[in-house]
Amino acid sequence: MTNLRETALTLYRSGLNVLPALRKQKRPVGAWKQYAQTRPEFDVAFPAGLNFDAIAVVCGATSGGLEIIDFDQRAKLFSAWQGLVGDKLCGLTVESTQSGGKHVAFRSNACGRNQKLATNPEGCAIETRGEGGICIIAPSEGYSVESGSWLDVKFLSNEDRELLLNAAKNLSQANESGESVADYLRRIEAGKDALTRAGWTFLREDSEWEYWRRPGQTVEDKHGATYSKRERFFHVFTSNGAPFEQDKTYSHLQIVALLDFGGDLSAASKHWRPNRTVNVVETFNPFDVEKVETGKFPQRLFNVGGLIQEIQDVINENAIRPQPEGAFLGALAAMSFLAGRSLALNYRGVLVTPNIYALFLAPSGMGKEIMRRVGAEIARAYNPKESVPESFASVQALQNLISRVRKVLWLHDEFGRDLAVMNSQTNSNITGVITESLKLYSNANNRAYLPKLIAQEAKGAKRVDPVDRPSLTIFATGNPREFFDATNETILSNGYISRFTIVQGRTYSERRATTFEEATSAPIFALPASLRSRVKKWADFELAASDPTLCGFDRAAFDCISEFDSATEKEIKNETLAGGWIAEFKARLFEKVWKYALLFAASKYGVVPSMIVDRDCAENATALVSYESELFTANQDRFASSGQTRLMQSVLDWGKEIGGTFTKSQFTRKFQREPLRERDEALRSLVEGEYLAPCEIGTKKGFILQ
Numbered sequence: 001m002t003n004l005r006e007t008a009l010t011l012y013r014s015g016l017n018v019l020p021a022l023r024k025q026k027r028p029v030g031a032w033k034q035y036a037q038t039r040p041e042f043d044v045a046f047p048a049g050l051n052f053d054a055i056a057v058v059c060g061a062t063s064g065g066l067e068i069i070d071f072d073q074r075a076k077l078f079s080a081w082q083g084l085v086g087d088k089l090c091g092l093t094v095e096s097t098q099s100g101g102k103h104v105a106f107r108s109n110a111c112g113r114n115q116k117l118a119t120n121p122e123g124c125a126i127e128t129r130g131e132g133g134i135c136i137i138a139p140s141e142g143y144s145v146e147s148g149s150w151l152d153v154k155f156l157s158n159e160d161r162e163l164l165l166n167a168a169k170n171l172s173q174a175n176e177s178g179e180s181v182a183d184y185l186r187r188i189e190a191g192k193d194a195l196t197r198a199g200w201t202f203l204r205e206d207s208e209w210e211y212w213r214r215p216g217q218t219v220e221d222k223h224g225a226t227y228s229k230r231e232r233f234f235h236v237f238t239s240n241g242a243p244f245e246q247d248k249t250y251s252h253l254q255i256v257a258l259l260d261f262g263g264d265l266s267a268a269s270k271h272w273r274p275n276r277t278v279n280v281v282e283t284f285n286p287f288d289v290e291k292v293e294t295g296k297f298p299q300r301l302f303n304v305g306g307l308i309q310e311i312q313d314v315i316n317e318n319a320i321r322p323q324p325e326g327a328f329l330g331a332l333a334a335m336s337f338l339a340g341r342s343l344a345l346n347y348r349g350v351l352v353t354p355n356i357y358a359l360f361l362a363p364s365g366m367g368k369e370i371m372r373r374v375g376a377e378i379a380r381a382y383n384p385k386e387s388v389p390e391s392f393a394s395v396q397a398l399q400n401l402i403s404r405v406r407k408v409l410w411l412h413d414e415f416g417r418d419l420a421v422m423n424s425q426t427n428s429n430i431t432g433v434i435t436e437s438l439k440l441y442s443n444a445n446n447r448a449y450l451p452k453l454i455a456q457e458a459k460g461a462k463r464v465d466p467v468d469r470p471s472l473t474i475f476a477t478g479n480p481r482e483f484f485d486a487t488n489e490t491i492l493s494n495g496y497i498s499r500f501t502i503v504q505g506r507t508y509s510e511r512r513a514t515t516f517e518e519a520t521s522a523p524i525f526a527l528p529a530s531l532r533s534r535v536k537k538w539a540d541f542e543l544a545a546s547d548p549t550l551c552g553f554d555r556a557a558f559d560c561i562s563e564f565d566s567a568t569e570k571e572i573k574n575e576t577l578a579g580g581w582i583a584e585f586k587a588r589l590f591e592k593v594w595k596y597a598l599l600f601a602a603s604k605y606g607v608v609p610s611m612i613v614d615r616d617c618a619e620n621a622t623a624l625v626s627y628e629s630e631l632f633t634a635n636q637d638r639f640a641s642s643g644q645t646r647l648m649q650s651v652l653d654w655g656k657e658i659g660g661t662f663t664k665s666q667f668t669r670k671f672q673r674e675p676l677r678e679r680d681e682a683l684r685s686l687v688e689g690e691y692l693a694p695c696e697i698g699t700k701k702g703f704i705l706q
Helices: 002-013 078-089 158-169 181-188 190-197 252-260 265-272 299-303 306-318 324-339 369-382 395-405 415-424 428-442 454-458 480-486 489-493 516-521 529-544 555-577 582-586 589-605 615-634 636-640 643-657 664-670 676-688
Strands: 017-022 054-058 066-071 093-096 102-107 115-120 123-129 134-137 144-147 201-205 209-213 225-228 234-236 248-250 343-347 350-352 357-361 407-412 471-478 500-504 549-553 661-663 692-697 700-705
Touching (some): 017 134, 066 158, 078 158, 115 158, 115 181, 190 201, 190 252, 252 265, 299 324, 306 369, 306 529, 324 407, 324 471, 324 529, 324 589, 343 589, 357 480, 369 471, 415 471, 428 471, 471 480, 549 589, 555 582, 555 589, 582 615, 643 692, 643 700, 661 664, 661 692, 664 676, 664 700, 676 692, 676 700
Antiparallel strands (some): 066 102, 066 123, 115 123, 201 209, 661 700, 692 700
16 A cells, blocks of 8 residues: 555645545545645645555645546547547546546636536436545556646646537537436437438337348348337447447437437537527535445345335335335335344344334435335234334333334334434433334344333332333335434434435436326225235244244355455444544444345245345345445535535535526525525525526526536
8 A cells, every 4th residue: 555655645746635545435535525625734634554545636726726527437428529629638637447437637727616517318427526526546446547647737728628518518418308418319219210211120129129120131030230128229230230330339319410410429419409598507516525426226126036026016016106216125124024023143143133224215295105005004914903103102102012012113204303303302202212212223132121111110110021022123214305404423423323224215206197097996005915925924923933033144145245344344444543433334234234134035035944145135235235335425424514504405406406496486485494594694605605696587586506
């Protein structure tokens, strides 16, 4: 690591604000946000003994006006952009990244904030890292300078900077609904019309693919390309399909550009771009200055099979607004409830139990209710004599229920509001319930847990009977804004939030279309008979055994989780050394990953004595806990920021969700719960910081995201 530190010192002396980083997470080590505004002394940023495997550079004024254009998606649009900017690229620092993308770096007097420049059907393809943003750079492993040098980053005039950014923007423009040209052409499948005009012929199709014959092909049934009906891309096999290249895949925009505009993506975009009345530029949240590649929710978890798969399919099929990530989490929580008290895993003499606390975050009205409904039906099928709790008026109510039934599924709505009440300390009952649930999480293998307060017995109440292995599973849902507003370092440090499996859903989930016949004739929702039968087997399984069944694990599973744990332990050490409080959250990941692995085994094998945690279960578990860790890391600033900062961030998040513009009256209605003074201060700060700009929307005063 000495050589990397010496290189960092050389870069630092050249005028760059560089920081030690973790390559896999694409972020600096520890707490670093203060260094985005003030360049630290080198030995402060790189203390002796600190472990790191990459170098990050902070963009903006602290690095002399540094700005980076970041090409994602394996630099798919770099060649097209290069053709537009021509010789303006000469002398700029260009490097390749570990994911196959590219960075183009320069300095200027007009360095802006982070912004998206171009999108395509796969998401954001080109973006900038500006004031306060960071990037991992060469010579970090996987990064290689192709031209120029990080020791001498070229200074551009404001005009040349605008030319570079506008060239990128021309590769993707938005229409009136905020839909990019590429997305629009993909939606209307414009490429197919261009193919037909160029002489390509549709031959046949199956459930996944369409098969197309190239122009001039004399063999009637021989196809030279396929079209994915699901992903909507065109893949060329033939070597005689010019201007298409053999073994390459094309989007609809690329097809149209090649066949109708001589390969000019910019000309194709301009031709298809509708006239717009408002120029909305999509920006990154300025408070999320750290670019963490959280990626998407692990796709493998949508297809894990077994009982979890069956439950999440029921949720998705009956959802009016489907939230697949929430369906998975709801199914995992249901599996936790069913396996509670029945299963355990022996790891070095300590019993790991399958009880989890799960939290799904999505805006109000965006499809969370069906998850709770299916969970409630599963709990009723398991124990028809008991109601399913949605809240507890007091800690005694929770203790009484645990004492009576020993196993509880708590379907908790409006999670953030309870946290807010706990913070304000205005309701001791809610605080007591949360404190008791903290105890129950760790006492699932306790053979003599005392559920009632000892003081009651001292007052002459009925003798307190211990509970054998109490099992509490929580499936909570909440609004992201309320959750982040209510969560602070105090709640994080007491371990309550870190015990939860947190999954963030989709900001907008499209309402499923319903015909008149479906609306009037669909039967009242009920669990499928096959699912009820499997739930009954788990109920019988618990009744038949006085002790939990021990589930083993094979060497492949152990190696998989051990590799993950080893990497996490290094992160915990680095965070602790750097003074970062997020280490407390990551320290609990080891326990979680074995809980998840046990649940995946229970789902896969069912109620059989031979169930075992295998490699597949372990890989599912590490995928989930890695997602959790990345999501938590990406949001860590929200947990530590002030209330005013959170309100400002909420305004920007909301503005982005509704398309980039809003009127003053819309703002007032949306944030009417906030004090007037704080609302006005938030707007004033955002305008002064150039995150928002005043504008006219019709006859009303409004604001637009910068």
